[in-house]
Amino acid sequence: MNEKNYSVLVCDDSAMIRKTLGGILGEWGIKNIFEAGNGNEAVDMYREHHPDLVFMDIVMPEKTGLEALVEIRSEDPSARVIMASSTGTKKNLMTAIDAGAFDFIQKPFEKDVIHTLLRKILKGELD
Amino acid sequence: MFSRHFGQFLLQEGIVTPQTLSRALARLSDARPLVGILALAKGFMTPAQVREVNRIQKREDKRFGQIAIEKGYLTAEKLEELLSAQKNEHVLLGQILVEDRVLSHEGLLRALELYREKSGLSPEGYEAMTGGDTDRAVASVLAGQPGGKNSLVRIWGELFVRNVIRFVDPAAALDPLAEKGNGGLVTFLQPMKGDRELTVFISAEEPVLADLARRFSDLASGVFDEMAREAVGEFLNVSNGLFTVNCSDKGIELDLLPQEEVPGNDPRLRRKPDGLLPLLLPEGILWAGILC
Numbered sequence: 001m002n003e004k005n006y007s008v009l010v011c012d013d014s015a016m017i018r019k020t021l022g023g024i025l026g027e028w029g030i031k032n033i034f035e036a037g038n039g040n041e042a043v044d045m046y047r048e049h050h051p052d053l054v055f056m057d058i059v060m061p062e063k064t065g066l067e068a069l070v071e072i073r074s075e076d077p078s079a080r081v082i083m084a085s086s087t088g089t090k091k092n093l094m095t096a097i098d099a100g101a102f103d104f105i106q107k108p109f110e111k112d113v114i115h116t117l118l119r120k121i122l123k124g125e126l127d
Numbered sequence: 128m129f130s131r132h133f134g135q136f137l138l139q140e141g142i143v144t145p146q147t148l149s150r151a152l153a154r155l156s157d158a159r160p161l162v163g164i165l166a167l168a169k170g171f172m173t174p175a176q177v178r179e180v181n182r183i184q185k186r187e188d189k190r191f192g193q194i195a196i197e198k199g200y201l202t203a204e205k206l207e208e209l210l211s212a213q214k215n216e217h218v219l220l221g222q223i224l225v226e227d228r229v230l231s232h233e234g235l236l237r238a239l240e241l242y243r244e245k246s247g248l249s250p251e252g253y254e255a256m257t258g259g260d261t262d263r264a265v266a267s268v269l270a271g272q273p274g275g276k277n278s279l280v281r282i283w284g285e286l287f288v289r290n291v292i293r294f295v296d297p298a299a300a301l302d303p304l305a306e307k308g309n310g311g312l313v314t315f316l317q318p319m320k321g322d323r324e325l326t327v328f329i330s331a332e333e334p335v336l337a338d339l340a341r342r343f344s345d346l347a348s349g350v351f352d353e354m355a356r357e358a359v360g361e362f363l364n365v366s367n368g369l370f371t372v373n374c375s376d377k378g379i380e381l382d383l384l385p386q387e388e389v390p391g392n393d394p395r396l397r398r399k400p401d402g403l404l405p406l407l408l409p410e411g412i413l414w415a416g417i418l419c
Contacts, residue, residue: 013385014357014360014361014364015353015354015357016344016346016347016354016357016358016361017357017361019346020344020346058383059364059368059382059383059384059385060385061385085368086364086365086367086368086369086383087367087368087371087372087382087383088368088372089371089372089374089375089380089381090375090376090380091375091380091382106368106372107361107364107365107368108294108361108365
């Protein structure tokens, strides 16, 4: 499936989550996986690599995922950012939608949910 | 579940040996609670009455409940209540120990009474603990604590225990007999702000947290290393996240802040928590607290 070399940025302060998501993305043949541990790193890495997709946690030190989302989308309105967080409150959902998040997934991740999402976003474009 | 906790109690009291307990626990999943043992545990029948009905059962092809009603030991309503309770794991361990002749009927009754007395639980709390009613059991353990009447503390407590059962160990049990010291405990805490300011923490010895991490994440090996720390932190994060969602549905907005691993003597842990729950896991006690 990897005719176009897809790249994904995974931003989460938990190395465990980054590894878990990285593993799922790897199953899709995605090799260009960038990792960021907080919102600041995420913004920097987005600027540098312009990934096709971003998975973004919300609660992180230094800069939250919502702040990073706003910054990334203000620089690149076409950025596709999926918020991936344990705290799917109405307020966070609304803020994320208002800021242009592509989708919101609730932790703990279910592999099937990630697969469905990836199928929707990536496979659709490759077929 | 109550069986593990009650087994621990029997062990601590010297009523059973580690070997007999281990054998009995191994048989738990295949066993089904008997009406006679349930009637005994609920105080509906005496040991002598249960033995008499058991004797009659050997010569008459009748069910325990039918004989007990005929003898006037049970009413139809009481029998109905016992049959409903059969669905729970209620005092199943005690039943196995009676079957294995580790305990007599009288011994089981004394052990249950001793447990009730030492746990300090109200009759309702005891009923909830033994019947596997998690929410009522949590309320009972929180009763008498500073935040026992605080609905937010109750919501947190009920949700936290359900999360442990769901994500970590289906057999996790509240242990109202556990005693907390801070020595040797590793603590993860996570503050929240918004409509309220509060902090939730979990504390335990390293082996307990290592085991929690392994059960929560395939990536953790069972050793308390960096990955285990990540997994414990993520479990707390997930649990607290679901708490914020629950609060949000009730009109209370809370934002999670990054969590920290702190020593047991961290100043924030000096004051008595508004809610503190001891959960018995395979490797020991996991303490969960909330400071409002």
